[in-house]
Amino acid sequence: MRLKNCVSREHRCQPVPAFGFCKRQKSDLDLGVSCWRLFNQALTIGLLAVAIRSNAVTTNDAALWLPRFATPVIVALDSDANRQFTAEVKDSASAKNWSATIANDLKTWPCRIVSATYSTINNATEPGWQIKISVPADASPELFGLTISSSEGLSVQPQSVSVVPAFETNFYILHITDEQIVNQFHTDPSGQYYKMVGTWEEMKWMQEPVNLINPRFVLITGDQIDFNGALDGWNNWANWGYQPHGKKIFTTQETTVLENRLSELYKDCHRGYRVAYVETPGNHDVTPPGKLLLGSTNDWHPISARIYEEQFGQRDYSFRMDDFYVLMHDWSSARLKAWAEKDYAAALSDPAIKFRLIGQHFHAKWDGAPTGNSAFMPAKCDLMLIGHGHTTTTVQTSPYYIYEERAAFIYGTAGFFNFRRTPDGWSCEQTVSPRDEKKDVWPLFTANSVMKNVRCDQPDSMNLTTNTVTITNDLPANFYDGRVRFVLKKGTYRTIENGTILSEYDCANDTKTAVLVKVNIPASGSITVSISTGKRSPRQSSAREISRDRIGRFTGKIST
Numbered sequence: 148m149r150l151k152n153c154v155s156r157e158h159r160c161q162p163v164p165a166f167g168f169c170k171r172q173k174s175d176l177d178l179g180v181s182c183w184r185l186f187n188q189a190l191t192i193g194l195l196a197v198a199i200r201s202n203a204v205t206t207n208d209a210a211l212w213l214p215r216f217a218t219p220v221i222v223a224l225d226s227d228a229n230r231q232f233t234a235e236v237k238d239s240a241s242a243k244n245w246s247a248t249i250a251n252d253l254k255t256w257p258c259r260i261v262s263a264t265y266s267t268i269n270n271a272t273e274p275g276w277q278i279k280i281s282v283p284a285d286a287s288p289e290l291f292g293l294t295i296s297s298s299e300g301l302s303v304q305p306q307s308v309s310v311v312p313a314f315e316t317n318f319y320i321l322h323i324t325d326e327q328i329v330n331q332f333h334t335d336p337s338g339q340y341y342k343m344v345g346t347w348e349e350m351k352w353m354q355e356p357v358n359l360i361n362p363r364f365v366l367i368t369g370d371q372i373d374f375n376g377a378l379d380g381w382n383n384w385a386n387w388g389y390q391p392h393g394k395k396i397f398t399t400q401e402t403t404v405l406e407n408r409l410s411e412l413y414k415d416c417h418r419g420y421r422v423a424y425v426e427t428p429g430n431h432d433v434t435p436p437g438k439l440l441l442g443s444t445n446d447w448h449p450i451s452a453r454i455y456e457e458q459f460g461q462r463d464y465s466f467r468m469d470d471f472y473v474l475m476h477d478w479s480s481a482r483l484k485a486w487a488e489k490d491y492a493a494a495l496s497d498p499a500i501k502f503r504l505i506g507q508h509f510h511a512k513w514d515g516a517p518t519g520n521s522a523f524m525p526a527k528c529d530l531m532l533i534g535h536g537h538t539t540t541t542v543q544t545s546p547y548y549i550y551e552e553r554a555a556f557i558y559g560t561a562g563f564f565n566f567r568r569t570p571d572g573w574s575c576e577q578t579v580s581p582r583d584e585k586k587d588v589w590p591l592f593t594a595n596s597v598m599k600n601v602r603c604d605q606p607d608s609m610n611l612t613t614n615t616v617t618i619t620n621d622l623p624a625n626f627y628d629g630r631v632r633f634v635l636k637k638g639t640y641r642t643i644e645n646g647t648i649l650s651e652y653d654c655a656n657d658t659k660t661a662v663l664v665k666v667n668i669p670a671s672g673s674i675t676v677s678i679s680t681g682k683r684s685p686r687q688s689s690a691r692e693i694s695r696d697r698i699g700r701f702t703g704k705i706s707t
Contacts, residue, residue: 210237211295211302212268212275215460216414217371217426218475219290219306221364221468222282225313229469230284231261232308234295235268236276242297247280249291249308252610253634253654253661256286269461270486287650287663288312289632290421309423311363312649314469315568318363318628322562324508324534325554326350327373327431328413330386333595344373345556349596350416353559356591356601358421359608359618359668361630363468365422368534369429369478369508370554371459372409377402378434380441396442399450406451410458421609421630427475428455428462429508429534435479435520448479465490470572472500476507476523484521491525501572505531530564530578539588541581548578558590563624586623601668603631610634615677620668629668631676634661638680646676 213235214220223229234247242265247258261279268275278295292305311318327345357365376383382395387405389395397405417424433455436448455462462477463486472494476487494500509522528547535551539560542549553560564587565576577587592599600621605611608618609632616631633640637653637660646664654661666676 205300206302207300208302208304209457210300211235211293211304212237213461213464214293214307215304216306216417217367217424217459218461218464219309219364219423219425220466221309221311221423223311223314223468224282224284224286224288225315227281229314230282232280232282234278234280234293236278236295236297236302237268237273238276238297238299240265240274242276242299244296244298245276245278246296247278248294249282249286249310250294251287251289251291253659254287254652256283256291258282270463270483282308282310285652286310287652287661289650289663290423305418306420306424309364314471317565317567319563319565319626321357321360321362321365322368322506322532322550322552322564323365323555323560324368324532324552325370325429325537325556326367326413327370327554327556328409328416329373329376329384331412332386345554347412347416349556349559350413351419352592352596352599353555353561354419355599355603355608356559357561358419359601359603359629359631360626361628362422363628364425365420366473366475366504366506366532367424367426368506368532369427370431370534371413371426371428372406373431374402374406374409375431375434377405378438378440378447397440399440399443399445402440402447403450403454406454407458410454414458425466425473425475425506426459427506427508428459428477428479430479432459433462433477433479452479463487465494467500470499470501471566472503474503474505474523476505478507478509478520478522481521484523487523488525491523495525495527502566502575503527503529506533507531508534529573530575532562532564539584544581548581550577550582552588558594559592560588560590563587563589589622589624601626608632614679615675617673617675618666618668619673620670623670625670626668629666630663631666632661632663633678634659635678635680636660640678640680642679644677645674646678648678 211234220232222232245260245263247260249256249258259281261281264277266277267273268277288310290306291308291310292303293307294301294303328347328350329344331347333346333348377397380394380396382389382392389401432451434447434451436446438447439445440447452462463475463483465472465474474487474491477483494503505523505528507522509520526546530547531549533542533549533551537554538551539553540551542551550562552562555561567574567576590600602619604617605613608616611631611633612635614635618629620626637658640648640651640660640662643664646666648662649665650663652661653659662678664676664678666674668674
């Protein structure tokens with residue numbers, strides 16, 4: 148495993164020929180592509196090791212139903228209970244000898260199987276295995292892929308397990324909606340739907356700011372892709388590869404192929420992200436009931452629902468970060484609404500839960516289809532975030548706040564929500580009073596990504612090969628939980644300036660040491676983080692939590 152491949156300063160973005168889009172090339176676009184190759188290598192090593200132990204002969208990634216990239220789990224290192232999560236696996240009742248590992252682009256960590264129960268999965272709608280897994284205490288607080296193996300086979304899902312230091316600490320999230328990928332490369336800086344919607348390239352432009360900001364998670368409220376032109380008889384984008392351009396009647400096969408191609412393109416352009424993406428579909432992902440493919444009698448709802456679940460996983464789900472509850476709901480299904488109502492009722496009656504957040508895709512003034520939609524609007528909630536309207540607005544302030552963001556395909560728009568720990572639970576700054584849209588909603592890049600609004604002076608903020616990095620923040624928000632990772636010559640790094648060491652572990656066949664650093668990134672300012680090394684004591688081991696004598700100091704030196 149050659150580390151220099153993941154930290155090279157020069158990258159050329161190659162087209163994605165499997166998707167059948169354009170042949171154009173661009174340089175300096177995909178700073179994380181080599182890192183992703185290294186991540187795949189690490190996953191493969193873990194996968195093969197598990198396979199050897201279990202004599203597994205079948206690889207079926209789709210069998211790992213939960214977690215996935217769009218439905219990740221979030222665990223915390225601060226207690227044994229918080230390190231545990233449950234994976235759902237579609238496998239036969241005879242499966243045994245379960246094992247699991249987590250891996251990032253540098254290293255693999257073995258996990259402990261707490262229990263394995265053959266029960267039901269997918270909101271109790273089909274049989275499968277509930278595998279309770281414990282992340283090791285020495286895991287680095289980063290985003291990982293998960294590999295699960297049994298006597299029946301092996302499955303891997305990238306970017307599906309997020310590890311954080313602790314749950315009961317202040318954190319923030321980003322709300323992003325309506326990415327609507329239609330093409331690989333961007334052609335119009337405005338991002339307006341009649342000229343250009345979302346692209347693979349735009350999502351790459353957002354990668355550096357999101358990784359540096361390091362939200363607890365990014366909440367996506369639908370319309371990840373946009374193939375709906377095919378349903379309405381329009382060949383919107385020349386790069387789709389169909390003729391004639393403009394008005395065209397698509398066949399069922401052509402529309403199915405297009406939806407799958409755009410879904411794969413979406414997943415590919417998110418592979419360099421180092422934070423959890425929590426997603427639910429919109430009407431451009433799972434069409435509303437009754438939406439027909441033009442020129443046919445095909446109701447596309449069940450077809451698109453099946454494709455979405457194959458590509459992204461579960462459409463309705465909830466998760467908890469100790470006493471913080473999150474529900475993600477697909478507005479297109481009355482059946483899923485019934486499940487959401489039941490799940491939310493249980494959360495509402497649980498006194499241990501102190502904050503309830505709902506994400507979904509809907510618009511109060513548009514029902515989504517002739518047969519209506521199934522948006523979930525409970526009487527009580529702490530905060531709801533929605534997509535669909537392509538505008539930044541406050542939908543309501545009472546009895547609880549509902550906020551909507553402008554489409555992400557317009558300059559990478561993101562909404563900021565800050566949660567503070569209180570003696571009674573949680574307080575969200577954007578629900579104490581109406582949010583200030585100028586301070587809490589902003590673009591992550593300028594036209595054609597001439598400038599990223601949060602950036603560093605190195606090619607990849609999560610694979611820094613120098614001992615110093617400068618981060619510049621043009622946005623009006625203080626990102627107090629920012630993140631960088633140094634990957635340097637093997638050693639013990641005792642001194643940190645303008646940061647706090649969260650973890651340190653050896654990698655690349657014990658030739659390099661990775662150091663994960665928390666950075667307090669000032670609003671509308673810059674900060675320089677530097678790190679230096681000392682000799683490693685014989686008693687110190689790699690891949691472990693940093694002891695107190697190895698925690699760096701935070702000096703707070705910033706420039707504005």
